[in-house]
Every structure is written in structure tokens, then in C-alpha cells.
Amino acid sequence: MMRARWTKSLGVAGFVATLLAGSAAYAAEHVALPEQEWSFNSLFGTYERDAQQRGFLVYKDVCASCHGLRLVAYRNLMDIGFTEDEVKAIAAGYLVQDGPDDNGDMYERPATTADRFVSPFPNDAAARASNGGALPPDLSLMVKARAGGPDYVYGILTGYVDPPAGFEVPDGLYYNAVFPAHRIAMPPPLFDDAVAYPDGTPATVGQMAHDVTQFLAWTAEPHLEARHRMGVKVLLFLLVLTALAYAVKRKVWAGVH
Amino acid sequence: MAAPRFKSRIVRWIDYRLPVFSYLHHELHEYPTPKNLNYWWNFGSLAGIVLVVMIVTGIVLAMHYTPQASLAFDSVERIMRDVNYGWLLRYIHMNGASMFFIVVYIHIFRGLYYGSYKAPRELLWMLGVVILLLMMATAFMGYVLPWGQMSFWGATVITNFFTAIPWIGESITTWLWGGYTVDNPTLNRFFSLHYLLPFVIVGVVIVHILALHRFGSNNPLGIDTKGPQDSLPFHPYYTAKDYFGLGIFLLIFAGFVFFGPNFFGEPDNYIPANPLATPPHIVPEWYFLPFYAILRAVPDIWFIDAKLAGVIAMFGSIVLLFFLPWLDRSPVRSARFRPLYKQFFWILVLACLVLGWVGAQSPDAVIRVGEDWGLPVLWIGRLATVYYFAHFLVVMPLLGIFERPKPLPMSISEPVLKGGGALATGAHAKPMEKA
Numbered sequence: 218m219m220r221a222r223w224t225k226s227l228g229v230a231g232f233v234a235t236l237l238a239g240s241a242a243y244a245a246e247h248v249a250l251p252e253q254e255w256s257f258n259s260l261f262g263t264y265e266r267d268a269q270q271r272g273f274l275v276y277k278d279v280c281a282s283c284h285g286l287r288l289v290a291y292r293n294l295m296d297i298g299f300t301e302d303e304v305k306a307i308a309a310g311y312l313v314q315d316g317p318d319d320n321g322d323m324y325e326r327p328a329t330t331a332d333r334f335v336s337p338f339p340n341d342a343a344a345r346a347s348n349g350g351a352l353p354p355d356l357s358l359m360v361k362a363r364a365g366g367p368d369y370v371y372g373i374l375t376g377y378v379d380p381p382a383g384f385e386v387p388d389g390l391y392y393n394a395v396f397p398a399h400r401i402a403m404p405p406p407l408f409d410d411a412v413a414y415p416d417g418t419p420a421t422v423g424q425m426a427h428d429v430t431q432f433l434a435w436t437a438e439p440h441l442e443a444r445h446r447m448g449v450k451v452l453l454f455l456l457v458l459t460a461l462a463y464a465v466k467r468k469v470w471a472g473v474h
Numbered sequence: 475m476a477a478p479r480f481k482s483r484i485v486r487w488i489d490y491r492l493p494v495f496s497y498l499h500h501e502l503h504e505y506p507t508p509k510n511l512n513y514w515w516n517f518g519s520l521a522g523i524v525l526v527v528m529i530v531t532g533i534v535l536a537m538h539y540t541p542q543a544s545l546a547f548d549s550v551e552r553i554m555r556d557v558n559y560g561w562l563l564r565y566i567h568m569n570g571a572s573m574f575f576i577v578v579y580i581h582i583f584r585g586l587y588y589g590s591y592k593a594p595r596e597l598l599w600m601l602g603v604v605i606l607l608l609m610m611a612t613a614f615m616g617y618v619l620p621w622g623q624m625s626f627w628g629a630t631v632i633t634n635f636f637t638a639i640p641w642i643g644e645s646i647t648t649w650l651w652g653g654y655t656v657d658n659p660t661l662n663r664f665f666s667l668h669y670l671l672p673f674v675i676v677g678v679v680i681v682h683i684l685a686l687h688r689f690g691s692n693n694p695l696g697i698d699t700k701g702p703q704d705s706l707p708f709h710p711y712y713t714a715k716d717y718f719g720l721g722i723f724l725l726i727f728a729g730f731v732f733f734g735p736n737f738f739g740e741p742d743n744y745i746p747a748n749p750l751a752t753p754p755h756i757v758p759e760w761y762f763l764p765f766y767a768i769l770r771a772v773p774d775i776w777f778i779d780a781k782l783a784g785v786i787a788m789f790g791s792i793v794l795l796f797f798l799p800w801l802d803r804s805p806v807r808s809a810r811f812r813p814l815y816k817q818f819f820w821i822l823v824l825a826c827l828v829l830g831w832v833g834a835q836s837p838d839a840v841i842r843v844g845e846d847w848g849l850p851v852l853w854i855g856r857l858a859t860v861y862y863f864a865h866f867l868v869v870m871p872l873l874g875i876f877e878r879p880k881p882l883p884m885s886i887s888e889p890v891l892k893g894g895g896a897l898a899t900g901a902h903a904k905p906m907e908k909a
Contacts (some may be wrong), residue, residue, distance in 0.1 A: 238693060290549050354745075358551070361736060362744035397754075437744075440554075440561045447562070448732025455728060460719030463716070469714040473509060473706065 250395060251375065252366040253427070259433055261449065263442045264435050269297045271414055272432025275425045277307075280356060281404075283348060283415050285336030289436050290358035294328040297435060304330050311335040349389050351402030359436040360430070367430045369395065374426035377405040478503075480571035501687055501845040505791050506711050507704035508693035510886050515691060516719035522679065523720060524574045527880025529672050530882040531567040532616075533761040547620035547746040569884040571613050573727050575761035578606065586766040590692040591809030596799040598685040603795045610792075613763065615664040617759055622743030627756045629656045629664070635769075655749065699880055704886035714849070755836045756888040763833030765825050767792060768862070769838055771855040778897055787859065794866050800868055803874020811880040815873050822865045825858040832858065849906075 228354050273294065276286070291308040295301060308328040313335055316323035328335060336355070338344035356359050363369040372395035380392035386400060393401040407422045414420050435441070478499050482484050516884045538557050540549035553560035571795040582602070585591055591599035633650055637643040652659025690699065699705050706712070730737055738760055750780045758766050765788050794801075809816040832855035839908040840848035 288548070288555065293555075358744040362741050364741050366741075444561065444565075444732055444735075448728065451724065451728045451732060455721060459718065459725060461553045462718040462721045466714040466718040469710050473711070 242342055242433070250365045250372045252332055252368055253371055253430075254436070255367050255433075260445065263410070264297070265431050266298050266427045267416065267418075268298065268357055268431040269417060270413075270432075272428035272430065273297070273299075274408075274414065275412050275429040276356070276432055279406050279425075280429065281334075281337060283340075283344070283353035285355040286334035286357050286436060287336050288333065289357050289439075289452055290331060290333045291328060293439060295330075296439065297432075301330070308332060326417050349402065353403070356433055356436065356438045358435045362437075370429045370433055371426050373401070373403075374407055375423060417454075480784040482493065483680070483708045484680070497828055497887075502713075503707060503709045505687065505690075505708040505798045506699070506702070507691055507708050508699055508886055509704060509706045509711075510693050510695060511691060513711070513715075514580070514584040514694075515717060516723075517577050517584060518578045518686075518774060519716045520720065520723050521581055521729045522575065524570055525672070525675060525679065526787055528570045528574060528752045529676070530671065531563050531570065531899055532669070534563055534670060534857055535567055539665075541619065543621060543660055543661050543747070546661060554680060562731070565731045568736065569735060571616065571728045571759070572730075572761065573723075575613070578609065578686045582606070584691075586822070587816075589696050589809070590800070590806075591799045592802065592805075592807050593684070593799070594689050598682060598688075599799060600796050601678055601682040601685055603792065605675055605856055606684060606795075606864050608671055608675045608678065612675065613759065613761065613765075615668040615671075618661065619668060620743060622660060622747040623751075623753050624740045624743040624756070626656060626747035626749065627753055627858060628758055629660065631756055633660070635785045635788075637676060638779075638785045638787055640782070657749075692807060693886065694808060694810065695886060696806065696811065697886065700885040700887075704828070710905060713759060734878060750783065760830070763831075764829035765833070767829040767833035767855045768859050771852065771859040786808045787863075791862060793862070798866060798870070802870045803876060804879065805900050806882065811882055812873070813880065815870075815885065818865060821861065825865070828858040828907075829862065836883070896898060 234277060235434060276284075276322070291304050294304045294307065295335050299307070308330050311332075311334075312325045312326040312333050313328045314323055315326050318324055324416055337353075338347065341352055360370055376395035377391060377394040378394050380386055380399070384392065384399070386392045390400040390402055391404055392399055407425050410420050412425060418424060438444075458472050478496065480495060491677060535553065537813055538549065538553045539547055550564065553562075553564050557563075560641075585599065585602070614628075614632060618625045632646060633656060636647045636650060639646060648654060648713040650660075651657070652663060690705070740757065754857065758765070768791050769788040772780055772787045774780045775783045778786075804812060804815065806812055809819055833850055835851045837852060839851040841851065841854075842848050
């Protein structure tokens with residue numbers, strides 16, 4: 218009897234797990250995306266710290282020439298393992314407009330850790346003018362803003378293949394296996410050894426795509442690790458609470474029926 | 475009502491002057507509740523709890539949110555990134571909306587299955603429909619607040635419904651928008667109303683509960699309680715049962731909040747609103763999908779164009795529920811004793827699920843069957859829409875005439891029939907002849 222009850226409870230837990238697994242399932246629609254195993258998708262999932270730091274280099278050396286990261290502050294980089302001095306040095310490489318000063322003039326100063334990432338273009342019109350009319354989107358939320366999430370970003374970066382025979386790709390556009398309608402304005406951004414990794418990891422296109430996706434998954438969802446940690450505790454607490462509540466219910470109702 | 479003797483002198487002092495404690499004791503403690511309620515009766519109290527969760531998280535979110543078109547999106551992201559546990563508040567609120575609708579839809583279908591809308595609970599039911607409408611308005615306006623692409627375009631599509639009203643539609647829509655398009659004034663008023671309406675819901679919920687406590691809960695047998703042997707005091711029996719149900723519910727809720735917070739959302743809403751770029755397909759939140767499918771299912775009807783007809787059908791699908799207590803002519807409440815209604819009930823559930831699925835498809839989608847034959851999704855939606863309306867307008871009135879209900883039990887404590895069953899007054903139900 219008691220065993221049957223527990224099996225029931227397990228069944229409920231299984232149901233919850235199924236619901237959770239379902240959250241990953243909405244990803245695959247439309248174009249078939251190359252599905253990757255992402256370290257941060259599981260119940261206890263975290264980001265890969267090394268990959269994130271390498272991914273930041275890829276962003277800084279490659280993506281940042283066209284794409285902004287306007288919702289992320291330089292100080293946030295300390296959350297993925299950069300030291301304060303490293304972050305100060307990174308920020309100092311950018312100029313931000315500040316002011317007005319005591320004379321009422323605007324002036325430029327090096328960015329501090331408190332500043333948000335400086336976007337490569339002052340506004341959308343300037344961005345379009347420099348990119349043949351196409352607007353390179355800000356990447357802060359990219360992983361959450363596309364169906365497929367990390368698989369989509371990874372898929373775009375590794376999706377530059379030869380077009381099928383007879384597929385017309387107009388001038389100024391490129392064939393991409395994953396992009397909707399397969400015509401993308403972004404030239405292939407990655408090629409082998411585009412970035413010199415200080416830790417000696419071979420910088421293949423696949424590796425860089427993986428690393429920058431880990432980095433951008435974090436920029437889109439910076440508190441994911443805290444969320445997972447808290448979530449496990451909350452679920453364990455609720456499991457115990459619910460089991461106790463069930464025992465109480467049984468005891469209260471024992472005399473009825 | 476025998477006033478209980480409270481232990482604390484302070485409580486006694488207050489209660490003598492303002493009998494709140496006696497009232498609460500009467501309504502939440504000794505309140506007699508049918509002893510045979512099953513777990514489908516948990517969803518009413520769950521809905522109340524979710525409402526409180528939504529209000530509490532919403533009030534705190536409002537402290538950090540900026541209802542200004544050029545700042546709204548970034549202020550939500552600031553909550554997600556920089557406000558302490560802002561991500562938790564926002565994900566609870568965001569998923570809480572979905573949980574609220576799941577709970578309330580189950581609550582409504584429970585009422586439909588067990589005939590909880592029938593005399594003497596018609597007003598109770600109608601107040602519930604009012605709550606549903608208020609919830610829908612609140613949820614819609616809340617979804618607009620993050621000012622993402624789906625917020626903006628969802629708001630544009632939904633507010634455009636009002637342009638379908640003949641003659642004055644355009645003016646009404648301009649008035650609702652506060653301009654000639656969805657823009658900052660629209661966002662401002664939606665924020666104001668999104669903050670107001672939940673408290674209106676609380677008010678209607680209180681009246682809903684007052685109406686409930688007049689005759690007490692219906693029950694799975696759908697027969698009235700005949701005496702004290704049929705009921706239990708609400709506390710501790712149903713508080714304990716609701717508490718256990720709450721635990722299960724919170725496990726599921728927390729599962730989504732912590733491990734799939736964007737499961738119910740649309741990726742497009744993480745793109746800031748852009749009035750110049752329409753998303754490839756605009757879909758409302760999942761809980762509106764069945765109504766969206768009804769809207770799109772209706773073609774031009776005679777002199778009424780498809781848009782107006784669709785809007786009428788969509789609102790009609792809910793307004794219809796107000797009349798349900800009089801459309802259903804059967805005196806038997808519970809579907810347990812209504813062999814035909816039970817089957818139609820499940821067809822209705824299926825039709826609603828199908829409508830939800832259809833609402834999520836693009837309007838020109840076709841299900842390919844083999845090489846050269848396809849079934850347009852639109853026609854599946856039309857079929858389900860026709861069933862939805864026929865269920866309430868045709869099936870229910872006819873069942874009252876033609877259905878032969880099973881014999882009802884004597885009472886809740888004596889569910890096993892001894893000889894012929896007693897009948898509800900004026901029932902068409904006849905005791906089983908030679909069982």
C-alpha cells in the first residue's frame with residue numbers, strides 16, 4: 218500500500234521532469250538546427266568558464282567590430298572569471314562620451330568597469346551605412362531572441378557552406394544553411410585561427426562558435442547558474458514539504474471515508 | 475452561527491466589537507464542505523493563491539519597471555540583470571500568468587463536467603466568467619509591458635479588433651491607443667490598467683467566494699448535501715487537502731520558473747519593439763490561442779465581413795458562457811450520471827485543445843497527407859469552432875430533452891443505491907427499471 222503511494226509520488230516527479238525536458242523541445246522548428254550538447258541546459262547545468270572566457274575573446278576580436286553588447290557592463294565580466302584588473306584594462310580600451318564638464322562641453326574618456334559595453338556604431342543608421350544597408354543586431358540577448366537559442370547561434374556561425382546547385386545568392390549576401398531563407402548579409406565571420414587563444418586551444422571554426430555561444434548564452438541569461446542552484450534547493454524543499462503535506466492529509470482524513 | 479470562544483482576551487475584545495474572527499471561523503473553519511470532493515476541487519483555492527503571488531511579485535516589479543516606450547524594454551532587462559533576485563521575481567510573474575490560466579481553465583472545465591453552474595449556483599458561475607474576462611484583459615496588457623516585438627505587435631493586432639466595429643470602430647481604436655498607432659500613450663495606460671485590474675479581480679473573487687459560501691461547493695455526485703453526515707468542516711479536512719495540492723502545484727510552477735522560464739514565451743519578445751519590422755508570424759500567448767483560432771476561422775458572412783464576424787465569434791465564445799446555466803436544460807448536475815453529456819464534454823475538451831493548436835499555426839498552414847492531398851489547418855479550426863458553438867447552443871439544450879440520466883444516489887453518504895434512486899425535483903431521470 219505504502220509502496221504504491223510512493224510509486225505515485227515518483228510518477229508525479231517524473232511528470233515534472235517531463236515538463237522540464239519539454240522546455241528544451243520548443244527549440245527545433247522550421248530549419249533543422251545542428252543540435253549541440255550545451256553544458257547549461259541540464260538541471261545542474263553551468264556555463265563552461267574557460268569556453269566563456271575564450272568566447273569573450275572571439276566576441277571582442279571578431280563580433281565586436283559590427284555587433285554591440287549594450288545590456289552588459291564591463292564589470293559583469295568578473296562574473297565569468299576575469300579579475301578586476303583585467304576588466305579595468307579591457308574597459309580602458311574603449312572610449313565613452315561623458316559630460317558636460319564645468320565648461321559645458323562633452324568630452325570622451327576611457328570606459329570604466331561600470332560602463333556598459335560600447336557599441337561599435339553610434340546609432341542604427343550609422344550601422345546600416347557601414348554594412349551595405351543591413352543592421353548587425355545587438356548580441357546581448359541573441360541566444361534568447363531566436364528559436365533554437367544556442368543551437369541557432371552556433372548553427373549560423375558554422376552554417377556557411379556551399380549553396381546547393383542552382384541556388385541564387387545575390388551580390389553582397391552569403392549562403393547560410395541555418396539562416397531563414399538562407400541569404401544572410403553577414404560575411405562568414407570565423408575562419409580557423411581568427412583568434413589567438415592564450416590557453417593554446419586550437420581555434421577551429423567549430424571551437425570558436427562553441428565558445429562564443431557559451432559567452433553569449435551568459436550575456437543573455439547572466440543569472441542562469443544561480444537560478445539552477447536555487448532551483449534544485451527549492452525543488453528538494455518542495456518535495457519534502459509535499460511529502461509531509463501528504464502525510465498530514467492522510468492522517469487528517471484517516472477517520473473519514 | 476455559534477460564536478466560538480476564543481482563547482486570547484484581545485481577540486475576544488476585538489471580536490465583540492468587530493466580529494472578524496467569528497466570521498473567519500465560520501467561513502474558513504467550520505464551513506461545511508461536501509465530504510466527497512476530489513482533487514479537481516483543489517483548483518479554486520490554487521487560483522486564489524496564484525492571484526496573490528501575481529499581485530505580490532507584480533507590485534515589486536512595478537517598483538523597478540519604467541512604463542515609457544523608449545525605456546520599458548531596458549528596464550525589464552535591468553530587473554533581469556541588476557535588481558537583486560529581479561530575475562526570480564520576473565520569471566515567477568511571467569510563468570505565474572501561464573500557471574494562472576492552466577489552473578483557471580481546469581477549474582472551469584471541472585465546473586462544466588460536474589454541472590457546478592446549475593441552480594442555485596448560476597451567479598457564482600457568471601461571476602467566474604467575469605473573472606476570466608478580467609484575467610484575459612490583465613494578462614494581455616501585462617504582456618505588452620516588456621515592449622518587445624511580440625508585445626508591440628500583439629497589442630497592435632488585438633487593439634485592431636476594435637476597428638471592426640462599424641462606423642465608430644476607427645475612432646474607438648484611436649481613443650484606446652491615445653494616438654494613431656500603438657505607442658507610448660498606449661503603454662502608459664496599459665501599465666495603469668494592468669496595475670488596477672488585479673485589484674478589481676480580487677473584488678470579484680471575494681464576491682465569487684461569498685456566492686460560493688451561500689450554498690457551498692458542488693461535489694462529484696452533483697447532489698445536494700442532505701445533512702451533517704454528508705459534509706466535513708473545511709478545516710482541517712480541506713485545508714490539509716488543499717495544502718497537499720498546493721505542494722504538487724508549486725513543484726510544477728518552480729520547475730518552470732527555475733528550469734524552463736522561457737518555455738511559454740516567444741523568443742521574439744527578447745527583441746525590442748520595432749514598429750517598422752513585423753515579425754514573420756504574430757502569435758498571442760498560448761492561453762489565447764483557442765480564441766485566436768476562432769477569430770481566424772470565421773469567413774465573410776453575408777454582409778458582415780470576416781474581421782467583424784471573427785471578433786463577434788471570439789467574444790461570443792466567452793459571452794456564451796454567461797448563458798450556460800439556462801442553455802443546459804438537464805436537472806442532473808454531474809456528468810457521472812449523464813452518459814451522453816459525458817461524451818460530449820470530452821469532445822468539447824478535444825475541440826478546445828484542437829483550437830489551441832490551430833491558433834499556433836500560421837493561417838495558411840496545410841497538413842500534408844501523402845503526395846498531393848493536404849488538409850488546410852484553417853478548416854480544422856472551422857470544424858472545431860463549429861463544434862464549440864454547437865456544443866453550447868445545440869447539444870446542451872437537446873441533451874436536456876433526450877438524454878436519459880442514470881439514477882442518482884440517495885445522498886453523499888449513501889452513494890450505493892438501495893432500490894430505486896431518489897430524483898432531483900422535476901428530473902427527467904428515472905430510477906433504473908429492473909436494474
